[in-house]
Amino acid sequence: MPLEKVLAHIDADLDNATTRLMELLRLKSISTDPAFKQDCEQAADWLVDDLKSLGFAAEKRTTPGHPMVVGHAEGAGLHVMFYGHYDVQPVDPLDLWDTPPFEPALEETAKGTVIRGRGTSDDKGQLMTFLEACRAYIAVTGSLPVKISMFFEGEEESGSPSLVPFMRDNKDELTADIALICDTGLFGEMVPAIVTQLRGLLAEELVITGPNKDLHSGMYGGIARNPIRILSSIITGLHDETGRVTLPGFYDGVPELSDEIRSQWQNLAFDHAGFLDSVGLSVPAGELDRTPLEMIWSRPTCEVNGISGGYEGDGFKTVLPSKAMAKISFRLVGTQDPEAIHRSFVEYVNAMLPPDCTAEFPLGHGAGASQMSISHPAFEQARAALSDEWPKAAAYVGCGGSIPIAGHFKEILGMDAMLIGFGRDDDQIHSPNEKYDLESFHKGIRSWARILAALAEGKK
Amino acid sequence: MPLEKVLAHIDADLDNATTRLMELLRLKSISTDPAFKQDCEQAADWLVDDLKSLGFAAEKRTTPGHPMVVGHAEGAGLHVMFYGHYDVQPVDPLDLWDTPPFEPALEETAKGTVIRGRGTSDDKGQLMTFLEACRAYIAVTGSLPVKISMFFEGEEESGSPSLVPFMRDNKDELTADIALICDTGLFGEMVPAIVTQLRGLLAEELVITGPNKDLHSGMYGGIARNPIRILSSIITGLHDETGRVTLPGFYDGVPELSDEIRSQWQNLAFDHAGFLDSVGLSVPAGELDRTPLEMIWSRPTCEVNGISGGYEGDGFKTVLPSKAMAKISFRLVGTQDPEAIHRSFVEYVNAMLPPDCTAEFPLGHGAGASQMSISHPAFEQARAALSDEWPKAAAYVGCGGSIPIAGHFKEILGMDAMLIGFGRDDDQIHSPNEKYDLESFHKGIRSWARILAALAEGKK
Numbered sequence: 003m004p005l006e007k008v009l010a011h012i013d014a015d016l017d018n019a020t021t022r023l024m025e026l027l028r029l030k031s032i033s034t035d036p037a038f039k040q041d042c043e044q045a046a047d048w049l050v051d052d053l054k055s056l057g058f059a060a061e062k063r064t065t066p067g068h069p070m071v072v073g074h075a076e077g078a079g080l081h082v083m084f085y086g087h088y089d090v091q092p093v094d095p096l097d098l099w100d101t102p103p104f105e106p107a108l109e110e111t112a113k114g115t116v117i118r119g120r121g122t123s124d125d126k127g128q129l130m131t132f133l134e135a136c137r138a139y140i141a142v143t144g145s146l147p148v149k150i151s152m153f154f155e156g157e158e159e160s161g162s163p164s165l166v167p168f169m170r171d172n173k174d175e176l177t178a179d180i181a182l183i184c185d186t187g188l189f190g191e192m193v194p195a196i197v198t199q200l201r202g203l204l205a206e207e208l209v210i211t212g213p214n215k216d217l218h219s220g221m222y223g224g225i226a227r228n229p230i231r232i233l234s235s236i237i238t239g240l241h242d243e244t245g246r247v248t249l250p251g252f253y254d255g256v257p258e259l260s261d262e263i264r265s266q267w268q269n270l271a272f273d274h275a276g277f278l279d280s281v282g283l284s285v286p287a288g289e290l291d292r293t294p295l296e297m298i299w300s301r302p303t304c305e306v307n308g309i310s311g312g313y314e315g316d317g318f319k320t321v322l323p324s325k326a327m328a329k330i331s332f333r334l335v336g337t338q339d340p341e342a343i344h345r346s347f348v349e350y351v352n353a354m355l356p357p358d359c360t361a362e363f364p365l366g367h368g369a370g371a372s373q374m375s376i377s378h379p380a381f382e383q384a385r386a387a388l389s390d391e392w393p394k395a396a397a398y399v400g401c402g403g404s405i406p407i408a409g410h411f412k413e414i415l416g417m418d419a420m421l422i423g424f425g426r427d428d429d430q431i432h433s434p435n436e437k438y439d440l441e442s443f444h445k446g447i448r449s450w451a452r453i454l455a456a457l458a459e460g461k462k
Numbered sequence: 463m464p465l466e467k468v469l470a471h472i473d474a475d476l477d478n479a480t481t482r483l484m485e486l487l488r489l490k491s492i493s494t495d496p497a498f499k500q501d502c503e504q505a506a507d508w509l510v511d512d513l514k515s516l517g518f519a520a521e522k523r524t525t526p527g528h529p530m531v532v533g534h535a536e537g538a539g540l541h542v543m544f545y546g547h548y549d550v551q552p553v554d555p556l557d558l559w560d561t562p563p564f565e566p567a568l569e570e571t572a573k574g575t576v577i578r579g580r581g582t583s584d585d586k587g588q589l590m591t592f593l594e595a596c597r598a599y600i601a602v603t604g605s606l607p608v609k610i611s612m613f614f615e616g617e618e619e620s621g622s623p624s625l626v627p628f629m630r631d632n633k634d635e636l637t638a639d640i641a642l643i644c645d646t647g648l649f650g651e652m653v654p655a656i657v658t659q660l661r662g663l664l665a666e667e668l669v670i671t672g673p674n675k676d677l678h679s680g681m682y683g684g685i686a687r688n689p690i691r692i693l694s695s696i697i698t699g700l701h702d703e704t705g706r707v708t709l710p711g712f713y714d715g716v717p718e719l720s721d722e723i724r725s726q727w728q729n730l731a732f733d734h735a736g737f738l739d740s741v742g743l744s745v746p747a748g749e750l751d752r753t754p755l756e757m758i759w760s761r762p763t764c765e766v767n768g769i770s771g772g773y774e775g776d777g778f779k780t781v782l783p784s785k786a787m788a789k790i791s792f793r794l795v796g797t798q799d800p801e802a803i804h805r806s807f808v809e810y811v812n813a814m815l816p817p818d819c820t821a822e823f824p825l826g827h828g829a830g831a832s833q834m835s836i837s838h839p840a841f842e843q844a845r846a847a848l849s850d851e852w853p854k855a856a857a858y859v860g861c862g863g864s865i866p867i868a869g870h871f872k873e874i875l876g877m878d879a880m881l882i883g884f885g886r887d888d889d890q891i892h893s894p895n896e897k898y899d900l901e902s903f904h905k906g907i908r909s910w911a912r913i914l915a916a917l918a919e920g921k922k
Contacts, residue, residue: 034777092779098675160777201680205778214742215558216893220661220863223793224705224748224763225734226741230788231766234697237690245684274685281686282674284818288684303684306691307781308772313789317494317620318665318825319552320791320864321767321892328690329773331780333683358744365778403680404780432781433676 004143005455011138012447019134019447020108020117020440022052026088026126027106027119033068033089034160042068042156045088049154056136058152063172065164068156072175075136077149080380080457083178083417084150085407086129086185087158090121091432098434108440113428115440122438124431128184128423129154131446138451147458151178155407158185161205161367162406169414180380180418181411184450186401187425188442189270194388194396194449197421198376199299202334203404204343204368208233208351209327211360216312217322227356229326230311236354237328240304245289247304247332249346255337259300267295270397280428299400303333332368333404340368369406378418380457387452388422391445424449464603465915471598472907479594479907480568480577480900482512486548486586487566487579493528493549494620502528502616505548509614516596518612523632525624528616532635535596537609540840540917543638543877544610545867546589546645547618550581551892558894568900573888575900582898584891588644588883589614591906598911607918611638615867618645621665621827622866629874640840640878641871644910646861647885648902649730654848654856654909657881658836659759662794663864664803664828668693668811669787671820676772677782687816689786690771696814697788700764705749707764707792709806715797719760727755730857740888759860763793792828793864800828829866838878840917847912848882851905884909 012019031045032038046062046069053060053073060073068089093103101107106119117127139146153176157164169176189195212227242248259267274294278284288297297303311326313319332343344366351361376382376398388396401421408419424446430436472479491505492498506522506529513520513533520533528549553563561567566579577587599606613636617624629636649655672687702708719727734754738744748757757763771786773779792803804826811821836842836858848856861881868879884906890896 034779035775092773092775094773094775095676159779203680203780205780207778212743215890215895216555217741218863218892219763219765219767219791220663220793220861221758221887222741223765223791223862224757224761225746225754226738226743227745227747228765230769231697231701234694234766234769237694238698241691278686278818281677281682282818283672283686285687285816286685287687287816294685297684298681301684303679305679305683305688305782306694306772307679307779308774308783309690309694309769309786310774311770312766312768313552313554314768314770314787315495315552315554318667318789318791319494319619319767319892320663320665322765323768326769327774329778331679331683331778333680356745356747358738358742401680402683403678427681430675432678432779 005451007142008138008451009448011142012134012451015138016444019130020443023117023127023130023443024106026130027121028104030104031089031121031156032092033157035092039068042089046071046156049088052133053152056133056140060152063168065168067164070156070168071152071154073152075146075150077146079148079460080180081149081151081178082180082182082457083153083176084132084182085153085155086132087125087155088129089156089159090126091124091159093120095434100435116437117440117443118435118437120436122436123425123429124436125158125185127438127443128425128446131424131443132182132184132450134447135450135454138447139454147454165407166410166414169410173415177415178417180378180420183405183408183419183421184423185405186421186423187427189397189399191426192392193394194392195399196381196385196396197401198374198398199400200372200405200408200421201302201402202338202340202369202371202406204332204334204340205365206330206344206347206363207327207365208236208330209325209362209364211325213322213324216324219320219322222322226322227359228322229359230323232355232359233309233311233326233328236351237306239354244291245287247302249343249350251346252302252343254342255339256302257336259296267299270295277427298402300335302335302338304330306330333402334368335371338370340370344368369404369409372409372412374408375418381420383456384420384422384453387456388449391449391452422449422453465911467602468598468911469908471602472594472911475598476904479590480903483577483587483590483903484566486590487581488564490564491549491581491616492552493617495552499528502549506531506614506616509548512593513612516593516600520612523628525628527624530616530624530628531612531614533612535606535610537606539608539920540640541609541611541638542640542642542917543613543636544592544642545613545615546592547585547615548589549616549619550586551584551619553580555894560895576897577900577903578895578897580896582896583885583889584896585618585645587898587903588885588906591884591903592642592644592910594907595910595914598907599914607914625867626870626874629870633875637875638877640838640880643865643868643879643881644883645865646881646883647887649857649859651886652852653854654852655859656841656845656856657861658834658858659860660832660868660881661762661862661864662798662800662829662831662866664792664794664800665825666790666804666807666823667787667825668696668790669785669822669824671785673782673784676784679780679782682782686782687819688782689819690783692815692819693769693771693786693788696811697766699814704751705747707762709803709810711806712762712803714802715799716762717796719756730755737887758862760795762795762798764790766790793862794828795831798830800830804828829864829869832869832872834868835878841880843916844880844882844913847916848909851909851912882909882913
């Protein structure tokens with residue numbers, strides 16, 4: 003049976019696979035910061051070269067932002083399109099990293115060996131699980147078990163501005179029978195999961211200007227508007243005392259959970275006390291009348307992701323600043339419309355604004371939530387394959403994060419997407435000291451090999 | 463008459479005086495930032511050398527922070543102690559400066575020639591008006607008209623941590639008949655002013671910690687406390703809808719204006735529309751039932767001078783941060799007690815804090831307000847001398863800023879202080895593009911020469 007040989011090859015080749023991943027991790031592909039443009043190009047080139055070494059016809063494609071990587075290999079039967087992203091989050095605050103973020107290394111921890119560094123879990127380590135499964139198939143059998151295309155983006159962590167135009171312009175080339183996305187996690191420590199419900203995201207930046215220059219607070223304090231105080235009251239007013247978002251129309255399109263999903267999620271026995279305890283908290287915040295898992299997977303939120311204004315350095319400066327800025331994001335569910343919510347946010351802010359102050363909204367882009375249909379037989383084939391690899395059976399779950407690509411695949415290309423990943427809750431993605439468990443990497447590669455075998459076999 | 467000769471010498475020597483000031487301005491004596499420690503030392507050394515060149519017995523005195531400069535010269539009659547500070551405010555945001563802040567230059571503007579650069583008005587330019595008046599007296603008469611001591615501080619812009627201990631330790635040496643302080647401004651464009659009422663200042667830094675690390679807002683948003691949102695609601699709750707500060711006990715010790723002072727201030731016909739218009743605003747903020755001048759000179763305030771948390775760079779990062787920080791200051795009047803208000807602030811914050819979050823208060827130091835007695839005959843002598851120099855008669859005024867030294871002179875050394883300065887409202891102190899009018903510098907030197915002559919003559 004070729005699958006057994008492929009799995010054995012994966013086990014034997016793990017050190018080499020890890021070395022290859024480290025090479026990709028060393029490239030500082032921070033997409034949101036223009037200073038790292040060249041590093042993003044290098045990561046795209048690295049992937050093109052690696053795909054070519056696997057026999058793919060692969061190319062770097064330019065966009066107005068960072069390049070896309072597209073590759074195709076021949077194969078029989080089902081045609082799958084694998085998506086991943088090679089860009090990573092910024093690394094600040096740098097002083098909270100125990101090791102340099104772009105010098106990845108294996109590290110022994112109480113919970114096993116981890117690969118430490120920016121992008122290990124989100125998403126380079128996950129992306130490479132699929133490439134390594136393909137590499138093992140080719141090494142053992144000389145070919146791939148199904149027809150495979152690859153599509154890698156370099157702007158996922160910065161709002162994917164080039165993604166939709168690129169997909170529209172290359173519709174035929176990017177369409178396959180089903181999409182595979184590896185940017186999610188296990189449920190808990192050991193339950194493999196296929197995500198079928200994803201929240202959307204509306205990202206806003208709000209810049210308030212009061213006086214036209216920085217002022218002395220002794221001279222102008224009180225009588226001149228302070229943009230930090232205006233911004234604070236705008237942020238405070240976004241939630242009521244029950245934790246609900248106050249924007250008019252915000253809850254339009256937010257569905258209640260079906261009894262079936264609710265009972266399925268209850269069966270997962272989510273340990274919200276442990277979830278909070280792992281980050282030093284003990285009291286759930288958010289909507290008072292919702293369960294924690296419901297809030298994370300199926301309720302919309304509004305959070306402040308950054309704030310800045312006035313003097314932020316050591317010591318004190320009695321300045322009354324001209325400007326203050328906040329980055330505010332909304333997670334969306336159901337059919338909540340990002341454009342309508344952006345308009346409602348703008349109206350709310352303008353109504354809170356004193357007449358001689360101004361507000362700017364330099365971002366305001368977003369994508370709605372996604373709900374997968376699981377009618378394609380690939381879903382059950384993949385679920386069975388995952389259950390074979392892991393100690394517990396695979397589950398269909400929701401996801402608090404936003405992976406707009408899944409919705410785009412459906413909307414633009416008419417493809418269903420299977421979101422399967424091997425990250426863990428303590429991977430610290432988007433934070434200092436990001437890691438990916440070596441076990442996630444190893445069993446992730448094995449999982450994809452099993453899934454490809456199951457898709458090739460085609461049984462339900 | 464020697465005064466006429468001294469004034470003529472001042473006029474003839476203005477270019478040289480300006481060149482000397484530029485030398486001092488080029489020293490980057492930012493006291494709040496430890497990176498500029500050496501620059502502060504250099505500014506102190508420069509002043510010691512300059513005082514020695516005037517025949518003063520001058521020394522740099524070490525403190526746990528930046529050094530003090532103390533100098534004494536012999537002279538007959540009244541003994542005056544002149545105070546100034548050689549440290550300056552930070553220069554950020556640097557990109558808003560039209561010229562480098564530490565490369566001072568003369569600049570022609572629509573309103574006349576200005577000296578542009580950090581510290582020109584606050585306080586190096588003002589400090590040098592007094593030294594240049596002394597220099598002119600010595601050049602013309604060979605001696606000073608009264609007995610003069612000098613006392614320069616290097617920590618005025620960073621809360622003066624070493625000042626009170628130094629004054630206590632050197633009480634005898636620093637005591638004179640009256641203190642002169644040059645760190646204030648004209649009233650309007652042309653009315654010379656002696657400040658007799660100064661607000662106090664309580665400076666707070668508030669650091670809120672929620673989760674013990676930065677989190678992904680898709681995973682933890684809603685359910686985990688966001689320290690930026692907690693901080694925003696704390697800031698918002700500090701004022702009620704009428705603009706009053708809500709801290710319990712905050713208004714204890716805030717006096718109402720006497721009818722006499724109120725009518726004197728009404729006679730000043732303060733142009734609050736112009737005051738706001740010059741900074742791009744039109745609607746007075748603050749307490750609804752108070753006049754603008756009352757708010758600036760005689761009412762307490764609470765302002766936010768800086769805020770920081772989460773991702774502040776370009777683009778977007780969906781982080782839910784562990785910490786958020788604000789710098790908050792209270793201006794105090796009457797007998798408001800900074801220690802009692804600090805305690806009230808701490809209690810207020812702790813009451814607003816969710817049980818699994820923490821607050822830190824790394825600063826919390828302050829000084830109360832000052833009210834000068836004007837019974838010493840020097841006040842009326844100085845007022846007459848100022849009225850001779852300027853086109854309008856000098857006025858006794860209040861000041862929104864906080865110059866705790868005046869209170870310390872009274873409390874520790876038993877001296878009254880005369881606060882006389884030549885800054886203008888548009889000097890942009892504490893802001894980018896700080897300037898000092900060449901006319902302020904020139905007529906400031908002449909004003910001090912006249913005041914010294916009047917104090918020497920001793921007539922009422």
